[in-house]
Amino acid sequence: QEQLVESGGGLVKPGGSQRLSCAASGFTFSDYYMRWIRQAPGKGLEWISYIGSSSWNTKYADSVKGRFTISRDDAKNSLYLQMNSLRVEDTAVYYCARSYTIYDPFEIWGLGTMVTVSS
Amino acid sequence: QSVLSQPPSASGSPGQSVSISCTGTSSDVGGYNYVSWYQQHPGKAPKLIIYEVNKRPSGVPDRFSGSKSSNRASLTVSGIQAEDEADYYCCSYAGSNNYVFGSGTKVTVL
Numbered sequence: 416q417e418q419l420v421e422s423g424g425g426l427v428k429p430g431g432s433q434r435l436s437c438a439a440s441g442f443t444f445s446d447y448y449m450r451w452i453r454q455a456p457g458k459g460l461e462w463i464s465y466i467g468s469s470s471w472n473t474k475y476a477d478s479v480k481g482r483f484t485i486s487r488d489d490a491k492n493s494l495y496l497q498m499n500s501l502r503v504e505d506t507a508v509y510y511c512a513r514s515y516t517i518y519d520p521f522e523i524w525g526l527g528t529m530v531t532v533s534s
Numbered sequence: 535q536s537v538l539s540q541p542p543s544a545s546g547s548p549g550q551s552v553s554i555s556c557t558g559t560s561s562d563v564g565g566y567n568y569v570s571w572y573q574q575h576p577g578k579a580p581k582l583i584i585y586e587v588n589k590r591p592s593g594v595p596d597r598f599s600g601s602k603s604s605n606r607a608s609l610t611v612s613g614i615q616a617e618d619e620a621d622y623y624c625c626s627y628a629g630s631n632n633y634v635f636g637s638g639t640k641v642t643v644l
Contacts, residue, residue, distance in 0.1 A: 460637060521572070
């Protein structure tokens with residue numbers, strides 16, 4: 416069964432750091448583009464980053480550029496999001512999702528992990 | 535990145551058709567046929583229901599359909615059922631490897 420499972424969420428103070436993980440199973444992880452998408456409480460979805468099948472191929476939304484870093488470890492079938500200089504407005508459920516190419520839709524999503532930035 | 539415009543809510547009685555619009559610009563919805571729609575039930579992860587404007591993934595009921603005209607995409611649920619009550623989000627490729635989501639529409643089955 417193709418599956419994505421996020422972990423690493425929690426409560427962090429403004430200015431702090433957090434690292435999220437996304438474990439993939441049931442498919443050839445290295446073949447896929449992977450993305451992070453977040454949803455603030457009661458709000459809509461926001462695409463924040465992607466990484467291609469080659470780790471050098473990354474992109475970030477302006478809202479997180481320079482603060483967040485996406486990475487992947489194909490040997491561990493895992494996706495990561497290193498979040499630094501966190502702000503209150505980064506509070507959200509963070510989802511990982513896969514697509515086959517940059518143009519393909521986000522066909523499989525994880526259940527999400529909640530990050531709360533608060534003092 | 536700008537957010538695509540969707541109506542906050544839509545509703546219909548069981549068996550009726552409900553349509554949701556998604557309005558963007560020539561830089562996103564109007565510029566590419568990479569519009570997708572996602573259904574999200576409360577507390578759940580989003581689920582892909584339409585991609586490339588009007589294609590349905592395997593397993594998605596054929597009462598869900600999509601279309602696009604110029605800078606506006608639409609999702610129609612024909613013969614809406616109780617289980618279709620959810621939030622719906624459109625999403626479009628916006629060039630330069632960027633994606634933009636819609637603001638979301640809460641669909642209520644009366």
